[in-house]
Amino acid sequence: MFGGLRDEHGVPVTLTMGEITTDLSSITIRPAAGLGGKTWLSRRPAYVSDYGTSPEITHEYDRQILGERVTFLAVVPIVVREDVRGLLYAGTRGEAELSPEALEALVAESRRVAGELEIRDEVDRRVGLRDAQAVAGPETAERQRFRDAFAEMRIIARETTDPATRARIEALLDPSTGAVILTERQLDVMGLVAMGCRNAEIADRLGLGRETVKSYLRSAMARLGARSRHEAVTNARRAGLLP
Template sequence: MTAQAGFDTDDQLVARAVGDLSRRTRFPVVFGGLERSGAIHVTAIAGTRTRSIEGLVVQASKGLGGASFVEGRPRLALDYRTSRSITHDYDRAILGEGISTLLAVPVMVSGRARGIIYCGSWQRSPVGDVVSRPVFAAAESLSTELRVRDEVRRRLALAPAPETTAQLPTAAREELRESYAELRSIAASVQDAALRDRLTQLEKRLAALSSDAARPAERVDSTLSPREVDVLACCALGSTNAEIATTLGLKEGTVKSYLASAMSKLDASTRHAAVTRARRVGILP
């Protein structure tokens, strides 16, 4: 997939996930890829001693990864060579690398498998919670990033061209604002700092889509904190404090505090006035 606005392609995301995992897992071999046209295309490999896995394409339901992909759950072969629970369509690649124990974990996005992360060892090795936990975490992190990107792509595809955004129809503006609030809530749950930074850049792009370049921006003496922006973004959708608390995983009292602070910084006496001012200065779309 082609990179947009300087951001990594999906395959580059997989490569980074595989590289990071190879440094954190006890498995010496890590590889993975995403689904294209019904098959898993392995595009990232780390720790191998041969080139037998390069270019591997795994069909759905075939091999350990194909079974994991179709079933949407992890699959493990403690002794890959003698395993009777999988097909052996890819023995040339797996056994060619000398892999004995192989773990396949699906990357689930919105309930659907989008790829597979594999971890293997050259000796038969027990796989308990401590060993498998980093693999599951890596798959979950990749899943989150792909889900966010899917949503951003979908939302941006609905937006008009930049030269027409100043005259966005009401329905399009509301869709844009819902997208922004949803993206903020997703970003708030992401632990990876680099991913949060990229999400912040995407949020700025969404906010800029509805800005009026012809209108001079007002000044705000104090910048809002990320959580204050999160709360205001939800307020802009008409959410109550209780609903905002549920969306952002906060206590209702905490939401009130953030809202009061944002209103003070924006010199606004009501939440509606705070949202209006935040839009005027380009903080919210």
């Protein structure tokens, strides 16, 4: 077994069990690369019965995996709110395949880890809100509920599969009366900045690299005419882009 959680470079293998070499820890899985990369894009478990000859996947990691004499290989994504946060692998050597019970256990473990990550995200969100309030000073509970509702509406608009619902919510969120226009990603980043999140936390939540977050933040600050994060949030609220 082996796997890991996603960082800004991909999914590095940080957990190994039953290995016979040290090469697995040199792997960093990227989208579309190998069985794990295929699973990353589909967000669904997958397996191959003969890893070395499978035509269904690319073979960037053959040296490390075949060095373990792996034949049957299964991988399950760790998914939090439709976002792949890590990958768990289980393989066998020789002709044996994983039993259905073992595959179910692998899926159950991925769900357990996903649940823990979701709890951690919520804790981080609340700590960020607390820290932001400490900097900005006290505000009414009504104002905070309004900001939470605004953030939730943005999430619903992005995730809904109903075009009519998305259009209605986006119309409510449309800051068309303001002179400043930010892209969707810039608004996502600024919304988390307003919550007090650091760049690393923003990158983790949005599934972006830290440098990408910095780029979005710099461009948003330029459009807002701001020289600091605090000034950018203030200007965005004055422009009606943030509650």
